[in-house]
Amino acid sequence: MINASEVFHTVGFAAVSLACGYSLLALLAVCLGPKKRPRDIASPNAPPVTVLKPLCGAEAELERCLRSFCDQDYSEFQIVFGIQDGDDPALAVARRVRDAYPGHDIEIVVDTRQWGTNRKVSNLINMMTAARHDRLVLADSDILVGRDYLARVTAPLADPGVGLATCLYRGWAGPGLWSRLGALFIDDWFMPSVLISHRLGNDEFVSGATIAVRRETLDAIGGFGAVADRVADDHALGECVRGLGLQVAVCDYVVSTWVYNSGPATLVDQETRWMRTIHSLQPLSYDLLFVTLALPLIAISLVLDWRQAPVLALIGLTVIARAALHGVQNVRAGRRSWHNLAGLPLREALTAYSWLLGLAVRRVRWRGRRYWIADDGSLKHVAPRD
Structure with a gap:
């Protein structure tokens, strides 16, 4: 007979293990950067x-x-x-x-x-x-x-x-909380995922x-x-x-890319378009992106198995890895390592929300216009409602 507590323990441990493993991998990928090519040096007589x-x-x-x-x-x-x-x-x-x-x-x-x-x-x-x-x-x-x-x-x-x-x-x-959260999406979620993929041999990033x-x-x-x-x-x-x-x-x-969001609506619109774009390009890989969502995975493990010492240790290691990744990205951008650190929990929650929207939403807004993103990545214009 299946023991419910053992199931909870297994699921909770698995959730935090995924969060910890991905966070450490992301930190390593960010520290290593892209795969090195032979040094490309522009010739003094480089073509116009x-x-x-x-x-x-x-x-x-x-x-x-x-x-x-x-x-x-x-x-x-x-x-x-x-x-x-x-x-x-x-x-x-x-x-x-x-x-x-x-x-x-x-x-x-x-x-x-x-x-x-x-x-x-x-x-x-x-x-x-x-x-x-x-x-x-x-x-x-x-x-x-x-x-x-x-x-x-x-x-x-x-x-x-x-x-x-x-x-x-x-x-x-740019100025404001929502702009800072938008920049965190790039620095602490998207770029690390790109670098992991690049390190694993995927050369599709452009x-x-x-x-x-x-x-x-x-x-x-x-x-x-x-x-x-x-x-x-x-x-x-x-x-x-x-x-x-x-x-x-x-x-x-x-x-550097300028990030300005006047409020939560513009932030969600932008990130929904990005997420839906990723989904249209790599639907299977997109489904697996839940492993990048450390905060929800930690929350699952705490609800199911918070009394176990190994789970608490993995949670601590995950938090340290995410904070270290954030610090490395800040230092490379010329900022203090702890800059905007307090925004990480909200950023994680928003990323999870955007990921869910990417699974369900096909209509997006881009530069004030509405579009439909088809499964093949093609873009269809949606006429404004009367």
């Missing part, structure tokens, strides 16, 4: 580069981010700012940046044409008419970089076997924070039009490039 910056809306730090792409230690580069609406406030910011750097090669493309449901990709297609160079770097509008950025992220393209280069990113929180690619490679996959209806256009580009038999390189360079 066109930087593509699709814009939509004027975030508080947009001008600072755009200026960081102008302040590069690189011999020759062009910057193309793309906007799909002449009334977009980002246009005024782009013009200010262009006027502040009269010696730079900066183009502004305003083009309303729509080539697919993914408006960012449509913007990129329109921008390509102004791109003059054969090496291309595309980066989201909310990315802040250092002066060595272009040299570092384009260096892997010197290897003919590399078709695309990308890089990791960290959260750069981030819109930075994509460097040769024009000939882009042409060979059919241009940006090949991913014009995909919600995860960055991941889809990586798939297409690997389909050519070329590698995707993850640079040992980390950019």
